[in-house]
Every structure is written in C-alpha cells, then in structure tokens.
Amino acid sequence: MSNGGRPMVQIEQVSKRFGNVAAVDDVSLNIAANEFFALLGPSGCGKTTLLRMLAGFEQPTGGRILIDGEDMATVPPNRRPVNMVFQSYAVFPHMTVADNVAYGLKVVGVPAGEIGPRVEQALAMVRLEGFGGRRPDQLSGGQRQRVALARALIKRPKVLLLDEPLSALDRKLREEMQLELVRLQQAVGITFVIVTHDQEEALSMADRIAVMDKGKMLQVAPPQELYEAPNCQMVADFIGKMNLVSGRVTGAEGTRLTIETSGLGTFELDRGYVPKGEVGIAIRPEKIQLLRDKPNGELIAWPGKIAQLAYFGDSSNIYVELESGLRIACTRANQSRQDSVAFKVGDPCWVAWQPGDYLLLDS
Amino acid sequence: MSDRPGPLDYSRKLWLRLWLLAVFVFLYAPIVILVLFSFNDSKRNIVWRGFTLDYYVKAWHNAPLIEAFVNTLVIALIATAISTVIGALVALALWRFRFPVKPLFEGAMALPIVIPEICMGVALMAFFARIGWPTQMPWPLSLASITVGHVAFCFPFVAIVVRARMVGFDRSLEEASKDLGASEWQTFRYITLPYMQPGLIAGGLLAMTLSLDDFVITFFTSGPETLTFPVKVYSMVRFGATPEVNAASTLLIVITIVLTVIAMLLQRPDKELQA
Ligand SMILES: Nc1ncnc2c1ncn2[C@@H]1O[C@H](COP(=O)(O)OP(=O)(O)OP(=O)(O)O)[C@@H](O)[C@H]1O
Ligand SMILES: [Mg+2]
Numbered sequence: 001m002s003n004g005g006r007p008m009v010q011i012e013q014v015s016k017r018f019g020n021v022a023a024v025d026d027v028s029l030n031i032a033a034n035e036f037f038a039l040l041g042p043s044g045c046g047k048t049t050l051l052r053m054l055a056g057f058e059q060p061t062g063g064r065i066l067i068d069g070e071d072m073a074t075v076p077p078n079r080r081p082v083n084m085v086f087q088s089y090a091v092f093p094h095m096t097v098a099d100n101v102a103y104g105l106k107v108v109g110v111p112a113g114e115i116g117p118r119v120e121q122a123l124a125m126v127r128l129e130g131f132g133g134r135r136p137d138q139l140s141g142g143q144r145q146r147v148a149l150a151r152a153l154i155k156r157p158k159v160l161l162l163d164e165p166l167s168a169l170d171r172k173l174r175e176e177m178q179l180e181l182v183r184l185q186q187a188v189g190i191t192f193v194i195v196t197h198d199q200e201e202a203l204s205m206a207d208r209i210a211v212m213d214k215g216k217m218l219q220v221a222p223p224q225e226l227y228e229a230p231n232c233q234m235v236a237d238f239i240g241k242m243n244l245v246s247g248r249v250t251g252a253e254g255t256r257l258t259i260e261t262s263g264l265g266t267f268e269l270d271r272g273y274v275p276k277g278e279v280g281i282a283i284r285p286e287k288i289q290l291l292r293d294k295p296n297g298e299l300i301a302w303p304g305k306i307a308q309l310a311y312f313g314d315s316s317n318i319y320v321e322l323e324s325g326l327r328i329a330c331t332r333a334n335q336s337r338q339d340s341v342a343f344k345v346g347d348p349c350w351v352a353w354q355p356g357d358y359l360l361l362d363s
Numbered sequence: 364m365s366d367r368p369g370p371l372d373y374s375r376k377l378w379l380r381l382w383l384l385a386v387f388v389f390l391y392a393p394i395v396i397l398v399l400f401s402f403n404d405s406k407r408n409i410v411w412r413g414f415t416l417d418y419y420v421k422a423w424h425n426a427p428l429i430e431a432f433v434n435t436l437v438i439a440l441i442a443t444a445i446s447t448v449i450g451a452l453v454a455l456a457l458w459r460f461r462f463p464v465k466p467l468f469e470g471a472m473a474l475p476i477v478i479p480e481i482c483m484g485v486a487l488m489a490f491f492a493r494i495g496w497p498t499q500m501p502w503p504l505s506l507a508s509i510t511v512g513h514v515a516f517c518f519p520f521v522a523i524v525v526r527a528r529m530v531g532f533d534r535s536l537e538e539a540s541k542d543l544g545a546s547e548w549q550t551f552r553y554i555t556l557p558y559m560q561p562g563l564i565a566g567g568l569l570a571m572t573l574s575l576d577d578f579v580i581t582f583f584t585s586g587p588e589t590l591t592f593p594v595k596v597y598s599m600v601r602f603g604a605t606p607e608v609n610a611a612s613t614l615l616i617v618i619t620i621v622l623t624v625i626a627m628l629l630q631r632p633d634k635e636l637q638a
Binding site for chain 1: 536538539541542543544545546553
C-alpha cells in the first residue's frame, strides 16, 4: 500500500464506558495495512465494543480512532472505509443473495451496468457462483456467512471487521472457513480485524493477536510470541494450556534471580529483568518430557506418579503428581499406536524439562 | 401408545363436525341472509318473495343513503391513511428509543383502546364544542371532525400491530445497511419498511374496518348535517328494515372484501421490495 508505512488503523487511548462499566479501557493499538489482526479475549472483555467503535456504531468516550490517517470522530458508519461482517451475519432476509451482495453498491449509486459483473465476481470470490437467485432462508449457515463476506468485500473496504464470524459453524466447517478467510485476505489484500474467543482460531489465522481482558489490552504480539512469551499470567493461562506455580524472588544478582516456588523448589533464573515480589513460573505441558527413569544431563527433573490420563486421539494429557503434591500436566503426541498405553495411572515416573522452558511472569 | 385420538383425529368425530358447523352457521348465517335478502322482492323483507335487483336501483337513487355511503368511504380512507402513518411512527418510537416517560407514553397511547367508546364520543364532542370547531363547513371539510375522532381511536390499533411485528426485527440488519453505505433514509426505505409492511397492511385493514362501521364516536362527532352509513342505516332501520338497507350493506361488504383481497395480494412475499 502506498501510505508510506503509516498504520491502517490507529487506536489512541480509546475508552468506552457504559454507565459505570468500562467496556474498553484506555486501549492503544496500531494495525498495519494488509495485516490479519485478531482480537482475542474472554466473553464480555470488550472485543465487540472495540470493533463497533471502528465501524462507527459506538462513539468512544475517550481517545480517538484514525483509519488510514483520517480521524473517524465525526464520520458516520455509512461513510467509513470499513465494512463489517456481523456475528449474526445480518443477511437481508427479504432480498436474494445477489441483491444482498449488490446492496452496498446500489445505495451509493454505482451504475447498474457495473453492479452485475461485480456481484458475479464477489460471489465467485466466496465460491457461491450460481447462488445469486436464492433467498437467504434457502442457504446453510456457512453459505449465509459467505454472503455476508461477499456483501462486505464488494465494497472494497480498507478494513474488514469480522465479529466472531465462525462461531455459529460446526467444527469442520469452521476449520474450512478459517483457511478460506486466510486465502481471501491474501487474495484481496485488505486489512482484516477479526474478533474471536477461540484461541486456536486466532493463533492459526492471524499475523498478530491482541489479548484483551476486562476492557484492557494485555498483550499484542504475533502468535508465536504470544504463545512462547506471554507477558502476564492471564495471557499465559488464556492462550493454550499452562502449568502455573506461584513463586517469590528471594535474591537477585543483577538480573540473575533466585526464585523460591511452592512445589518446584528453589532455582535460579535470568530473564534480563527484575520483577517485584510475587511472580508466576509457567511451563507449557508439551515442553515437559515424561520418562520412566531419571534423566541425566542438564534437564530439570522431578519424580512423581501418574495421577490421571486424558486421551484425545492425536495426543494425550497426562497429569503427574509430584512428591510435593504439585500436579503437573504434560501433553504427549500419540506417535505410534501403542504409545498411549505406555503409562497407567499409578505408575512411577519422572517429568523433565529444559531450564530455558521456564516462563517468568509478573502476577 | 394410547388409544386416544390425536389432535387431528378429532375432526373425524361426528359431534365435533356438528359443533364446527354450528359455529360457522352462527358466524356467517346472518351475513348470508343479509346478502340474500338484498335480492328479495318484498317490501317488509320477512319472507322470500322472489329475486329482484330493484332495491339496488332504489338504494342507488336514495340520495341521502348514497351520500352517507360516500361519506363513510371518504372518512374511512382518510382516517386509515392518517392512522397508519401515526400508528407506525408511534410504534417505531416505542420500538427504537428509550426515553424517561416511555411507560406513561405507552399507556397513554393505548388509552383509546380501553376507554369505553361512549366516553370517548362524549369527550370528543365536548372537546370540539370547547375549542369551537366550526360546524357549518362545505362538504369534504364537514367530515373533518369525524375523521379526527376516527384517527384518535384507530391509530393505537395500528401502533400495537406494527409494534408486535417489529419485535422480531434484527437490529443488526439496520446496522449492516448503514455499514454498507446506506443513509438513514435508505435504510428505513429498503430494510426497515419492507419488514414492517405486513404489520402496516394488517394495521391499516384493522383501522379501516373499525372506521367503516363505527357508530358511537361518529354519532357524537358528526355535525348536524353530516350522516355516515352506519348512522343512516340505524335511522332507516328504526322505520323497518327494507331490502334497500340490505342492498347498501351488501355493497359495503363487497367493498371490504375487495380491499382485503388487494391488501393480501400486496402482501405476497415475492412482491416485496423491488428496489
Ligand atoms: N450497549 C451496552 N450498554 C451497556 N453495557 C454494554 C453495552 N454493550 C456492551 N456492554 C458491556 O460492555 C462489556 C463488553 O461487551 P462486549 O460486547 O464488547 O464483549 P465481548 O468481548 O464482545 O464479549 P463476547 O465474547 O461475549 O461477545 C460487557 O460487560 C457488556 O455488558
Ligand atoms: Mg462480542
């Protein structure tokens, strides 16, 4: 894009209060042109509210929003260079699919001769060729969703906003549509902002993810960074599974800390900064090795016994109870057909991990 | 499973069929007889004396009756149009906005429905007298007071029907429309109005039938010179029901049915929104 590296969307200290509730609380965020950006967070954290402020359906009570460098404060929804795909799809029930898709062009006076081909093109883009004459009630959920997509994309917006577009679809269709959305975004080169509370969805689709909680922006990072280096316990817990223990910094030599934990003993850790007071120590379950015998080398290892097994087909979650009483979850890929039966509940075992796999989190 | 008949099996029972027949007879026999006896060749109109169209001709030449008939139609059409617009606006206001005195407003709106007609008639009469509404006016204007009275008790019905219709409306449709670039007015015209339309037609029909046969309020709000069909029929029947009254009534029934059919045709789903 030829905007000289300027972010497509600039959200500057935006807040939105409904009475006493701060639905969005002092959020600042830049979204680059052409980015596939995801807003992730638990229910009620303000994702929809933030999206609706971008679309113009809610006015911020503080801060400002710029889209393509233009302040949106006084721009009504119908004049913003953004389009939205609603959670309920909001396909017009009294119009055919083609009329739905053409609507956004008709109302702004695009000549009829131009509309027809563009509708065809938009329907082809979402793979709904030949569905133009149908009514929305003759479509499946996934097809309606694609009508909503085509209807928004035909406007050639600078930013496409999607509010949990896939939440009403069953798992298989959802995964298909995830791939489809990524393909579309690459094909049309539009900035996508998608709201979801499904972390897998966000991780697999987005270039960057913003994690929100209670109206606040906790972390904005690419998927891998978010997963491997969450910046707080809330993010660590929300993205993927996590073994979390609380700890205390008992000594510091520069940034080299001595940390005393409840259940994992005392050890030293250097993460380049000094947190204050209480900290969280976290390890991803899939980083933990499960062994029959004590390993040697520099692995950190603890003895325990198998407390519980949960089989998922492709992987199993195995819960190990350490002698200290701490429960550690570890995930094992079921790589051969016999693997999942290797351990039984009650078996003695060792859990082990690399010292580098510890995550140090502020509480 | 039990041997008890299912809900649809009941229609095979004789007593139920008889009951159904009785209901229909009770509902429709008077109307059928009214229509039949409009063709009766008898002045006193009690026993059937043979077929004739004389009384249609006679009714046609009965200038006061025709005048009353025209008055009624004119009032009904104007009152329906105005009540439909006002009712729809009230319904939209109630549906869309939250404002401090809303419950009060809603109650006040429904008042004309619950107030006994006679009270409303007297109230309107007193009102028109109090503000000095001119009683001597040339023809179409002389119907104004009755029309105002009719609007006053018709529009709440329209409002209630339209409001009920709007309950099922998905607000995000309007937002989607604006999001796609439509103005406030275009959104109303292409999205909200088509959804409202069946409610408007149903409400309008209701208002029309209420206005067509209203007696009490009309009686109190009409000027000394103005007669409407129901009032005129009443005065004629006091001197004995002649087939002439039947003939005029039949015509009114036909007009009502034709209007209803037109409304239903307009309401066909594939006729909606030819944008
Ligand atoms: N119009 C409104 N009036 C009052 N409070 C509102 C309004 N809209 C949202 N809220 C409140 O703002 C907060 C954030 O709501 P929002 O819809 O943005 O959540 P969300 O993150 O989209 O949740 P979900 O995942 O359930 O859709 C909630 O506490 C909600 O109750
Ligand atoms: Mg939401």
